[in-house]
Amino acid sequence: MMKYISTRSNKMEISGAEAIIQGIAADGGLYVPKEIPKLPFKPGEMIKADYREVAKGIIGLYFDDFTEEEIEFCVNNAYDEKFDVDSVVPVVKAKEAYFLELYHGKTAAFKDMALSILPYLLTTAMKKKKEDKKICILTATSGDTGKAALEGFANVSGTEIIVFYPKEGVSKIQERQMITQEGDNTHVFSIKGNFDDAQSGVKRIFNNLEFQEKLLQRNCKLSSANSINIGRLVPQIVYYVYGYISLIKQGVIEDGVKVNVVVPTGNFGNILAAYYAKQMGLPIGKFICASNENKVLTDFINTGIYDINRDFYVTNSPSMDILISSNLERLLFHLSGSNSEEISYLMECLEKDKRYEVSEDIKSGLEEFYGDFTDVDCTNETIRSMYVQNSYLMDTHTAVAYNVYQKYLSNSKDISPTIIASTASAYKFAESVAKSIGISETEREFEYMDKIWSETNVEIPKGLQHLDTKKVIHSRCIETKDMESVIFESLM
Ligand SMILES: *Cc1c(COP(=O)(O)O)cnc(C)c1O
Numbered sequence: 275m276m277k278y279i280s281t282r283s284n285k286m287e288i289s290g291a292e293a294i295i296q297g298i299a300a301d302g303g304l305y306v307p308k309e310i311p312k313l314p315f316k317p318g319e320m321i322k323a324d325y326r327e328v329a330k331g332i333i334g335l336y337f338d339d340f341t342e343e344e345i346e347f348c349v350n351n352a353y354d355e356k357f358d359v360d361s362v363v364p365v366v367k368a369k370e371a372y373f374l375e376l377y378h379g380k381t382a383a384f385k386d387m388a389l390s391i392l393p394y395l396l397t398t399a400m401k402k403k404k405e406d407k408k409i410c411i412l413t414a415t416s417g418d419t420g421k422a423a424l425e426g427f428a429n430v431s432g433t434e435i436i437v438f439y440p441k442e443g444v445s446k447i448q449e450r451q452m453i454t455q456e457g458d459n460t461h462v463f464s465i466k467g468n469f470d471d472a473q474s475g476v477k478r479i480f481n482n483l484e485f486q487e488k489l490l491q492r493n494c495k496l497s498s499a500n501s502i503n504i505g506r507l508v509p510q511i512v513y514y515v516y517g518y519i520s521l522i523k524q525g526v527i528e529d530g531v532k533v534n535v536v537v538p539t540g541n542f543g544n545i546l547a548a549y550y551a552k553q554m555g556l557p558i559g560k561f562i563c564a565s566n567e568n569k570v571l572t573d574f575i576n577t578g579i580y581d582i583n584r585d586f587y588v589t590n591s592p593s594m595d596i597l598i599s600s601n602l603e604r605l606l607f608h609l610s611g612s613n614s615e616e617i618s619y620l621m622e623c624l625e626k627d628k629r630y631e632v633s634e635d636i637k638s639g640l641e642e643f644y645g646d647f648t649d650v651d652c653t654n655e656t657i658r659s660m661y662v663q664n665s666y667l668m669d670t671h672t673a674v675a676y677n678v679y680q681k682y683l684s685n686s687k688d689i690s691p692t693i694i695a696s697t698a699s700a701y702k703f704a705e706s707v708a709k710s711i712g713i714s715e716t717e718r719e720f721e722y723m724d725k726i727w728s729e730t731n732v733e734i735p736k737g738l739q740h741l742d743t744k745k746v747i748h749s750r751c752i753e754t755k756d757m758e759s760v761i762f763e764s765l766m
Contacts, residue, residue, distance in 0.1 A: 290337035291399035294505035297498030318529030325362035352391035365520040368666035382699035385422035414472035417444035423499040428457030454744035462748035501543030510547030536562040538675040542601035564678035565647040575645030581629040609639035657710035
C-alpha cells in the first residue's frame, strides 16, 4: 500500500485518502509519497489508449487505497465533455517544439487538469474515511487556480470553497471569471497584497490549531485545493506520460527516447509533476524551468541559493508572479534523500532570513534542471514572432516558456525533442496577446477577445464567452489580517 509522509517529519505515515483530506501536514510540511511508484506500463504499449485510460493507470497507482471502481468513477467524471477536444490534451507542433495544450478544460488554464478531478477524489476519500464534517477548501490563487477550484467545487455537497486572490495581481478576465462564480458554497475575496501574501495567509491559517479547533466546533475541517495538496499533483503526472505517448503515436520518437520538458513555473507544481513522471521511469532529459522577472527559481537552480530578499514584479504572466514556490519543498525533500530534518531547517531559514542555501548533494540533484527567465518585452515579442511565422497563438505564460527554450537551445545545442507545457488559452490574457500581435488599443479588455478572434480565427473558449455581461456576485476586498474572520463568516 502507498504511504504518504510529511516533508518535515517522516514518522507519521498516512494513506492517500487521508493525505487528500488533510491537504497539508500539521507540522507545516507537504505530503509526499514515501516511495515513488514505477509506471504500470511501457509508454509504447499505450498508443491506443485515451487520456482516461492513462489517467486511471497512474492515479490508481498513487491512490491504491481507492478501489478500481472508485478511481474509474473519479476519472470518468473529470475528463469528459467539459474538455472541448476529444483528446483532452492535444500535442501540437509549432516551429521545433511540441506544445502540450493543457488548457482545453472549463476555465481555459492547466489548473483544470487537476481541479476537474480533485473534488471527486476528495469526496470519495471523505466517504471512505467516513468523514462527517464539512470540508472547507481554502485556496490562494495567482489567478487560475481560483476559478478552476470554484468550477470544480461549486455545489459539491459536503464542501465549501473559499478563494483569496491579490486585487492587483490578476488579469481583468481572470478576476471576472472568479467574481461571477455561481454556487451556494462559493466564496471569493480579493486581498490587499500579492500572491505570496495570500498564500502565506492561507498557510498561516493551516498552522493555526486554535482557529481550526473553533471550526471543528462548527463541524468544519480545512483542506486545500492548491498544489500543496497531493491530490492536485498526482493528476498532473498523467499529462506528461500522455504527451510522451502522443509523440510516439505521431511518429516523432520511438519508445525510450529522451525528451526535454519546458514548464512556465510559479508554485513549482507543474514541473514537479514532470519530475515525478521521470522518477516513475518516463524518459525525460532536462527539466527546463522558465520564469518571468520574478526569477527566484532561475537564480536558485544556478546557485543553490534561494533568496526572496528582492523586488516583486507585477508582469503580464501573473500566474508566475510568485517568490515562494511551495512545491520546491517536495523536490528538495526527494533530492536530500528524504531528510526531513534538513528540509525543516531550510524552511525555517526561509521564514527567518528569507533565504537558504542547499547542501552539495541537493545541488548535484539540481543538475537535471535548467533555469532561465525572460522579461515582458521579450514575452510579447515571442508571441508576435510565433504568430507571424507559424500562425500559432500562445498565451503570455507559454510564451515565457518558449522564449526560455530558445535560450536553452542556443546555450546547450541540445536538440532532443521537446515538450512545452502550454498552460493557458491566449484569451485569458487577451490584452497582452492582442497588443503583441498588432491589434490596436481599445477601452475594454473584453473587446480584445473579439478582436483576437477576428484576426486569428482561434475559437474563444466557451467559459470565457459572455463574461462581460455576467452578474458580479463576489466583490469584497479585505486585508490579509482579516482572512480568519471572513472564513468564519462564510461558514456561518
Ligand atoms: C498556475 C500557472 C502556472 C504556474 O504553474 P505552477 O504549477 O504553479 O508552477 C503557469 N501558467 C499558468 C497559466 C498558470 O495558471
